[in-house]
Amino acid sequence: MDQDIILETQGLGKEFRGFAAVSDVNLKVARGSIHALIGPNGAGKTTVFNLLTKFLPPTHGRVIYQGEDITALQPAEVALKGLIRSFQISAVFPNMSALDNVRVALLRVAGGSHRFWTSNRQLDAYTDRAMTLLADVGLTDFAQVLAGELAYGRKRALEIATTLALEPKLMLLDEPTQGMGIEDVDRVTALIRRVAEGRTILMVEHNLKVVATLADKITVLARGQVLSEGNYATVSQDPRVMEAYMGVSADEATELEGAHHG
Numbered sequence: 001m002d003q004d005i006i007l008e009t010q011g012l013g014k015e016f017r018g019f020a021a022v023s024d025v026n027l028k029v030a031r032g033s034i035h036a037l038i039g040p041n042g043a044g045k046t047t048v049f050n051l052l053t054k055f056l057p058p059t060h061g062r063v064i065y066q067g068e069d070i071t072a073l074q075p076a077e078v079a080l081k082g083l084i085r086s087f088q089i090s091a092v093f094p095n096m097s098a099l100d101n102v103r104v105a106l107l108r109v110a111g112g113s114h115r116f117w118t119s120n121r122q123l124d125a126y127t128d129r130a131m132t133l134l135a136d137v138g139l140t141d142f143a144q145v146l147a148g149e150l151a152y153g154r155k156r157a158l159e160i161a162t163t164l165a166l167e168p169k170l171m172l173l174d175e176p177t178q179g180m181g182i183e184d185v186d187r188v189t190a191l192i193r194r195v196a197e198g199r200t201i202l203m204v205e206h207n208l209k210v211v212a213t214l215a216d217k218i219t220v221l222a223r224g225q226v227l228s229e230g231n232y233a234t235v236s237q238d239p240r241v242m243e244a245y246m247g248v249s250a251d252e253a254t255e256l257e258g259a260h261h262g
């Protein structure tokens with residue numbers, strides 16, 4: 001059966017001065033799915049993301065998005081096609097309210113550019129849509145709060161709202177729960193599930209409980225290569241995966257077990 005594949009990599013590889021950070025990675029991300037990329041530290045996850053968003057040119061291979069070879073495109077061109085990476089903390093302006101952050105994102109999508117003289121009237125046109133997006137991420141009550149004053153988990157929710165303003169078809173989430181306490185982790189997990197409706201999500205995530213809860217499919221990378229792939233039950237019982245995690249840290253291997261049974 002041929003699944004609808006939104007993103008595919010063919011023989012993707014990246015070398016840094018002869019060191020293969022990523023080699024021969026063949027990814028297939030099904031449209032409408034939540035797909036997780038996991039692996040021990042240094043496995044190549046961030047490099048793969050950088051290759052997909054075109055922040056890095058690959059040494060080998062191709063990236064196919066919605067049937068189109070995007071290997072040679074620029075980051076902005078890829079983003080315009082709806083392949084959008086979130087969680088670049090700098091994307092949020094700390095001295096602007098949550099509402100203004102989203103309104104400015106919407107203004108940009110509409111082709112406008114935000115300058116300090118942008119009139120309020122210009123931004124007003126986006127208030128309703130911005131409030132809808134804030135509601136989507138559970139920030140209605142925080143619309144007027146300065147982004148810099150939001151608690152960490154809410155700041156990340158705001159980043160999701162500004163990303164949603166760009167109308168992503170495929171959202172790349174970079175360690176969405178990194179550095180969060182349990183309460184925020186649960187909130188962001190629920191949020192990801194909600195925003196995954198009608199979209200595709202590819203995420204790098206270290207918290208294996210989050211991966212076990214959310215991911216339809218998991219690709220495990222180790223030393224730049226795909227080590228194992230499948231649903232959580234499959235990869236967590238794969239001895240090669242256990243070994244790869246053990247090799248790095250026993251804690252992470254225990255976490256792998258715990259997330260599966262817990």
Ligand SMILES: Nc1ncnc2c1ncn2[C@@H]1O[C@H](COP(=O)(O)OP(=O)(O)OP(=O)(O)O)[C@@H](O)[C@H]1O
Nearest residue numbers: 016019020021039040041042043044045046047048
């Ligand atoms: N710009 C670079 N120049 C040289 N080596 C690099 C560069 N970027 C990454 N690497 C190396 O490539 C390998 C993969 O790194 P990468 O950051 O992609 O791993 P990762 O899976 O994201 O790790 P982590 O979970 O620790 O973030 C590492 O050995 C890293 O040192």
